[in-house]
Amino acid sequence: MRTLPAVTAALVLLATGCEKKSATPAAPAPAAPASVAPGGDSILVGEIFSLTGGQATFGISSRNGIEMAVKEANAAGGVKGKKLETRVYDDQGKPEEAANAATRLVNQDHVAVILGEVASTNSIAMANVAQPARVPMITPTSTNPKVTEIGDYIFRVCFIDPFQGFVMARFARDNLKLNKVAVLRDLKSDYSTGLTDVFTRKFTEMGGKIVAVETYNLGDSDFRGQLTAIKRANPDGIYVPGYYSEVGVIARQARELGLTVPLMGGDGWDSDKLFELGGSAVEGHYFSNHYSSDDPAPRVQKFVAAYKAAYGRVPDALATLAYDAAGVAIDAMRRAPDLSGKSLRDAIAQTKDYPGVAGVITLDDRRNAVKPAVVLKVGKDKNYEYVTTINP
Amino acid sequence: MASLPAPLRGVFPVLLALLLLGALQVVVGQLPFFVYLSSVVGVNVILAVSLNIVNGMTGQFSIGHAGFMAVGAYVGGKLALEMKDLAISGIPHGVSDQLQLLASLAVGGAAAGVAGFLVGLPSLRLRGDYLAIVTLGFGEMIRVIVSNLEVFGRALGLSGIPQTSSFMMIWMCVFVVVLVARRIQDSAHGRSLLAIREDEVAAEAMGVDTTAYKVRAFVISSFFAGVAGALFAHFVPIINPGSFTFVKSIEVVTMVVAGGLGSISGSIVAAVVLTLLPEVLRSLFLQVGGLEGGAALAQKVDQIRMPVYGILLVILMLSRPQGVFGSRELWDAFPRWWGRGRRAEE
Amino acid sequence: MGDLVQHLINGLAAGTIYALVALGYTMVYGVLKLINFAHGDVMMVGTFGAYAVAVGLGRPAQSSLLGVAAIFLVAMGGCALLGLFIERFAYRPLREKPRLTALITAIGISFTLSYGFQLDFGPLPGAAPRAFPEIIPPREWLVFGDRTVVIWNWQVISLLIALLLMVALQALVYRSRFGRAMRAVSFDHRTAALMGIPVDRVIALTFMLGSALAAGAGILFAIKDTVVQPLMGLYVGLKAFVAAVIGGIGNVPGAVVGGLLLGLVEEFVVGYSSSSWRDAVAFSFLILVLLVRPSGLFGTVTAEKV
Known part of the structure; x- marks a missing residue:
């Protein structure tokens, strides 16, 4: 174990003196040959x-x-x-x-x-x-x-995520007039976590109450335990900011357990597979999205x-x-x-x-696009019905 | 070399490697893609060689190596994030960065070593195949725990870890792990491990404290897995639970098994080949197939990698269960005076 | 109160699947002392086979009695052949080799199947999950109170099929000549061979039986969760293994009890504690059992033979 002296030396040095780095930017970024106009024509x-x-x-x-x-x-x-x-x-x-x-x-x-x-x-x-x-x-x-x-x-x-969470929280509170909402999020996904955080904050701010928070893992196919626990909390709606691959199955099992409240989600729902996996159980639920193909x-x-x-x-x-x-x-x-x-x-x-x-x-000074979001309702004929547009 | 004074003989190869790698660093530092590739290769070599200490030399079978890697990556990465805005005064920033990196490698490794001790002590009493499943279970639990902890960023993981790992540092770690593995192999300690591998009951009867030896081997192995994880965290811009799955563990197992259980150079060669092969195939298809067909083929390379690993394992077990190298070493082919502290490729 | 009953139903449904898969693990371990890591993936292949047959039959035929029987028979038969193939070409040559060699092979087969099925060229299914056709059209079988608890027809049918399979297996192992041969091989295959038992054939048949059971479990799983995907076998397989260990590996009733127990415990952790720790349950169970009582709940303690 020849590294030992070196490690000790490092620790000793660390102990002797540290300074804030901020003054001088750390080693200048390697000046990569600024993508020389890519070859040829x-x-x-x-x-x-x-x-x-x-x-x-x-x-x-x-x-x-x-x-x-x-x-x-x-x-x-x-x-x-x-x-x-x-x-x-x-x-x-x-x-x-x-x-x-x-x-x-x-x-x-x-x-x-x-x-x-x-x-x-x-x-x-x-x-x-x-x-x-x-x-x-x-x-x-x-x-x-x-x-x-x-x-x-x-x-x-x-x-950005905060906006999608914000949109759905406002939609749930203002348009659907929900008071108690349960959350079922994907534990392994940063996307799901991000949307949940903002939704929770905004929805509570607007006077709503989050009555249950349950999680699942990407790739799971049995959500009955979580849904039964949610049913016990008796919510008016369930926020499921996950991907279509699980949401379709969740919708089916929610219906099977007698949960008839609307499900709400984000743009991760947007896929043809949602209908294949969810069948008629996905009808009537809402999700926020970037645009609607029905826009005239x-x-x-x-x-x-x-x-x-x-x-x-x-x-x-x-x-x-x-x-x-x-x-x-x-x-x-x-x-x-x-x-x-x-x-x-x-x-x-x-x-x-x-x-x-x-x-x-239009890109703002943080390099994010500023634009409204639409809320879509999953329709009967494997389509999305445009519901409303929510501005930032 | 025989003329060197005894205390120097141990340090000499390390100094030599340092110099050599330092010189190489200057040469290759300007080739980012090469540095990236060699970093991936280096980390995999560390993982394979360290796993070989348990799976090869001791004959125990761990399939949860990614779990220990995760411990090192998260603990080392978290420490690096905490120290990010600090620098050691009085020395150039570059040097200070490397010392900080060294510190987080040591801490990450130590944390993984502790985890290895905690897992190993009770479970190493179990027989081979049960032990395998327990290590697998441990790896999965680490992921569940990390996904639930706010400090480790839950699903998003840790990002913004300073990208300070360098070619020199990674290959220095490779050098150290190979050195340690070789010293173990040649020592009385290593002979005891071999005895455990060949016949545990007989070893016990001969007075080998099998549990103690197994736990020690396990801890050393986990320590280096932790170091590999911490290095990984310092050149991949983001670590999240998805990087340390069961699949990663099996990748490392495949390397060890293909190279030869118990052969250090076998592990090295297998790790290098299995890491580079997909890259080479991908580039080759792009070159040969042109943009349209080539890109499609190159895409398939990524897809078929895992099934190919699976088939490789089966074929190896059926035709050559001892792996390509068996328990022989590449350097055994060289004359003795060639210096026994060097790595195989040199 | 209603939700407690609902959790019980959910847990039993999940546990039944674990139990059926665990039976295959336990039988193979019994005769070969091999952890057949690929067992869950054999189940996945069987489920995709059933999916193909069901889709091929089309809407009305797939849910007729004959159609369902055909789906089960084809999937289970196909899997039995797959099991036979794996045993013959991957495990049999390794029977006298160290146990780990076979385990590595099993892991290799597991990977080949689960990731091979993710490829999306040729006839392979691709990674995206697919909806499994409703071969038993869902109908409410029993409704309690104001729909606080609903029991569906397929839940009852699944449970019946599972029980039937288990009873048949139990009878086979303890009441038939083949079962006696199996137990003899499990006890000591060298002696069994000397007594004139065709060891190779017994082991091959055991494998086929286990694989067919896995296919049956896979179909019930797909009816329950309405979805099939290439990686479904990995986790179910692992958990079923844990169930088999809990019950004492090699022990048929033990596997059933272990499976049901695991299903229920997971369900109650999700229902009354935190769902994010569900996957940790099985493995903590495993480690605990192995450390405290390595022979499982029903296993007999045997000294390691030298």
């Missing part, structure tokens, strides 16, 4: 999504959305006379793989911009690679506030039609936001004087009133 756009694993449908939708945006941009003549090309990596839903993929995009592929992840944990892992390398990154759908706090090269085109605005309908033609299905919010994220990136590339990380970052940061499909995007 194409611009590389890096993408990282979970294309395998439990939430794969999210990753695949997102990839489709970006693909569409890139194809459209190329059809319109590309950017600065160059074609756009994408480079996609699968992170299997794991943060260490996301960081690994980001390192590859930055150092091997020299991409101009990175788009990705859905899960916030993975986006944080990527952002920690992109920020020091000074490669701008835009996440389409990571709603955890911590993502963009990593640094000034990290952006998002969606609202021509911008939305044009996108929905084009997406349907390309992929044979109605685009979910993931595809739409990914499309918007790519749109913001391409728009910034057109405005930027050159494609170095620095100029591209500045151009993205100046994005104002960009006409995204899922709402007009």
Whole structure:
């Protein structure tokens, strides 16, 4: 054990004197060769999504959305006379793989911009690679506030968790007039935890009461114990900010146990699989989302039609936001004087009133998009009915 | 080397490794992707070699190594977060960072060692296959506990841990774990462990205090798993319970089994190969298949990794249960004077 | 009061599944002294087989008596063959090798199956969960009070099927020639071979029986939770193993009691303590039992043979 002297030395030194680091920034970030204009006559756009694993449908939708945006941009003549090309990596839903993929995009592929992840944990892992390398990154759908706090090269085109929790709390209190709500959250998911925290705070603030808090684990399929305990607390509604893969089953089992109160959730519900897994039991429940494909605005309908033609299905919010994220990136590339990380970052940061499909995007000084959320009701014909829009 | 004074002989290889790695650090420090890859490889080598002390040399079977790694990662990571804004006065920041890293490695390792002691003391009385299941249960419990604790960030885990781990530090740790494993292997202690592996009852009859030896081996092994975890926390920007699952444990088991139970160099080679193989295949498919088909194939590489590990385990057990290297060492092939303190690849 | 009854029903339903899977563990351990780690994954394969048959049959046929019987028969038969295959090619060659060799093989098979089924090319199912067809159309069987407790028809049918399978197994092990051969092999397979018992065939049959039971348990699980996914076997398998250890591994009634006990305890921890600690329950149980009474509740204490 030859390390022992070294360790003791370290501890002794630590004991002798410490100072605040803040005065001098720690060793200057390694000045990565600011993504030298990617070789040849194409611009590389890096993408990282979970294309395998439990939430794969999210990753695949997102990839489709970006693909569409890139194809459209190329059809319109590309950017600065160059074609756009994408480079996609699968992170299997794991943060260490996301960081690994980001390192590859930055150092091997020299991409101009990175788009990705859905899960916030993975986006944080990527952002920690992109920020020091000074490669701008835009996440389409990571709603955890911590993502963009990593640094000034990290952006998002969606609202943040606190807002979704806030929206549902207001909807539950103002529109549904609920007094007692139970929470059933996913213990393993940061997303679920984030939404729960804000919902709980806001709902209590508005005079409501949280009567039970239960948890489950991603991949569980028996929720009867939790639901029976919730039933005992006799709530007017249940907040289930989880993913569709469990929510469908939860809805079924709630109905089976005779729980008829409405379930409420967030954008994690948005998937065709929700209907397959939940059957008729998911009807009549509410969730907050980024946009509604029923929105009659021509911008939305044009996108929905084009997406349907390309992929044979109605685009979910993931595809739409990914499309918007790519749109913001391409728009910034057109405005930027050159494609170095620095100029591209500045151009993205100046994005104002960009006409995204899922709402007009203006990035605030914390690099988050400020935009309203919609509340949707799960309908009878495997569709979502638009209920209301809640503004920040 | 024989002419060196005795006290120096122990320190000499360490100094030599330090110098060598220091020089390499200067060379490769500018290649971030290489540094990242070599970090992943290094951590896996530490995990494999340390697991080999229990699974290979002692013949016990732990399949909860990721649990000890998690203890090290979380405790070391938490400490690093607490010390983040501090620096030791009077020395350059770079050096201070490395000393802090060293401190959190030591603390993370120690915490994992303590956990190893607590788990090992009662459960090492159990027979092999039961022990395996108990270690698995322990690994899962660690995850449940971490997911429930606010201090460890629950599901989101810890992020913002200073990314101070360097090529030199990781490979220095690799060097130390290999050195320790080799010293154990060659010592009377190691012979006792071997005796336990070959026949526990006979070893006991010969006066080997089997429980004490097993617990000691277990603690050393957990300590290094903790160190590996703490290193991991210092180069992966975020750690969360999902990084330390049963799957990770089995990955390490596969490395140890493939390399050869009891062979240190076998573990090293297997860890390096099994970590790099998917990377190489991925790059290869991208190069050969072009963007469209290649990317799809490269994606499959990630998917088929786990089933391939499974098939690999089955085939190995059926055809060569002692692993590729058996309990032989790579360095046995070299003449004696080649210096027995070196690592296999050098 | 109502919720207490409801928790009891939930716990029994979960426990029944654990018990059925635990039976397979216990039987295989009995004859081979092997922890068949892949047992839960065999169950998963059986459930996907049932899923395929049910979807293939389509809407009205899948819930007819004949359809349900076909689903059970195909899944259980298929799994029996899978079990036979695994035993013949993976475990039999290792029978005289150290026990850990077989355990590692079992872990390898478990991984190959559970992650292999996650691949989404070729005929493989892919990672996303799927809704299991309602092969027993749900109907309320008994309603108490103002719907405080509802018992569904499938809960009763599942319980009956499970009990039937258990009784049949018990009879087979203790009342038939094959059962006697099985117990002889379990007691000492070398002596059994000398007495003229075809050890290989007995072990193979035991494996097939255990695997078929697992498939049956898997279908009941899928009827209960309405969903199938490739990783479902991992946790159910582990917990069933814990159940088998609690009851004394190798002991048939012990496995049933252990399974029901585990199901109930988990349910009550979720219901009256905190649901976030559910997964810790099984493993604390396991460690506790192994430390205090390694032979389980019903096992006989035997000295380690040298």
